[in-house]
Amino acid sequence: MSEQRLFRSIYNIENITVEYIMRNISVKAVNNVSINIRNREALGIVGESGSGKTTLALSLLNLVPSPGKITSGKLIFDGKIDVLSLSDEELRAFRWKQVAMVFQGALNSFNPVLRIGDQMLETIMEHEKVSKQEALERISRLLKLVRLEPNRTMKAFPHELSGGMKQRAMIATALLLNPRVLILDEPTTALDVISQKYILSILSDLKKKLEISMVLLTHDLAICTELVDRIAVMYAGRIVEVAKMEDLFLKPRHPYTMGLLRAVPSVVGDVRKLEPIPGAPPDMFNLPSGCPFHPRCPYAVERCKREEPYLEEASEDHFVACHRWREV
Numbered sequence: 001m002s003e004q005r006l007f008r009s010i011y012n013i014e015n016i017t018v019e020y021i022m023r024n025i026s027v028k029a030v031n032n033v034s035i036n037i038r039n040r041e042a043l044g045i046v047g048e049s050g051s052g053k054t055t056l057a058l059s060l061l062n063l064v065p066s067p068g069k070i071t072s073g074k075l076i077f078d079g080k081i082d083v084l085s086l087s088d089e090e091l092r093a094f095r096w097k098q099v100a101m102v103f104q105g106a107l108n109s110f111n112p113v114l115r116i117g118d119q120m121l122e123t124i125m126e127h128e129k130v131s132k133q134e135a136l137e138r139i140s141r142l143l144k145l146v147r148l149e150p151n152r153t154m155k156a157f158p159h160e161l162s163g164g165m166k167q168r169a170m171i172a173t174a175l176l177l178n179p180r181v182l183i184l185d186e187p188t189t190a191l192d193v194i195s196q197k198y199i200l201s202i203l204s205d206l207k208k209k210l211e212i213s214m215v216l217l218t219h220d221l222a223i224c225t226e227l228v229d230r231i232a233v234m235y236a237g238r239i240v241e242v243a244k245m246e247d248l249f250l251k252p253r254h255p256y257t258m259g260l261l262r263a264v265p266s267v268v269g270d271v272r273k274l275e276p277i278p279g280a281p282p283d284m285f286n287l288p289s290g291c292p293f294h295p296r297c298p299y300a301v302e303r304c305k306r307e308e309p310y311l312e313e314a315s316e317d318h319f320v321a322c323h324r325w326r327e328v
């Protein structure tokens, strides 16, 4: 049975390829990626830096910056909106109201000379015809939801908030127009461990209280355990494994996922057994032939150098792109 029929999806991503095209060279940062974001799920997208997470997320908003370009594929939102054919005006509304994103390094995306409350108010008033009173009530409700004191936060200038508080205000801002999907790109990376934990517990709270799907992009598999229902693992612009979180942790099927898990302290238990994945991340301008993981893979055989593996269903709701998943 197709995934479509088993689970209602809010966003269908079909065979998306994104290329950065420079004068005499181009790089496929996202290569033929298909995945559905399901209603009310939290989906983790995990991969080393450079694996294409941010580019994929930007493509979901049709916001890939030049020289990047979506060169193939389809994006269907809510079963009917063909995102790649929206006009500029329709896209502007789509980006806040349907899919909102907290950008990587968002801590500095507030305007430093405006109070947080004014910036949030402007965002609502620009997009919706509501009274100021109604808008202020919404802002206050969302700030409380991210555990910030509404009055004080609204009066504050960005520099008056700590990194963790700014990130929470950023999340509240992304939620201002009640989006159906919230994308968070490395939301905890710049924060200390305690603020990280706090943000994750707020996000898991939001997921319970709001009817929303979340997409969490991170290089850190351990972050996912706190929040996500499913994980997609990216390598060299491809999704190489997708499964429910528990399934991926207990029965990983792709050698790269296995390597990632061996490098996570909370999974390994004993820090002395931590093993980094051998070899360097791939050179995106000069990818290996066949399976792009083959130079680092302990299971690689001749076929892996010649033929690229594609995602296949290894067990229910568990997909893997590896020629040797049955044996490894």
Ligand SMILES: Nc1ncnc2c1ncn2[C@@H]1O[C@H](COP(=O)(O)OP(=O)(O)O)[C@@H](O)[C@H]1O
Pocket: 020, 027, 029, 047, 048, 049, 050, 051, 052, 053, 054, 055, 056, 065, 066, 067, 284
């Ligand atoms: N503005 C850009 N110009 C050219 N290449 C880029 C640009 N941004 C990203 N890339 C390429 O796309 C690849 C994926 O980058 P990115 O999506 O930022 O990955 P991640 O978020 O997983 O770190 C990078 O390895 C890089 O080669």
Ligand code: SF4
Pocket: 254, 255, 256, 291, 292, 293, 294, 295, 297, 298, 299, 300, 301, 304, 309, 321, 322, 323, 324, 325
């Ligand atoms: S296809 Fe081959 S090289 Fe790639 S992950 Fe599987 S075994 Fe390793």
Ligand SMILES: [Mg+2]
Pocket: 053, 054, 055, 104, 185
């Ligand atoms: Mg990134």
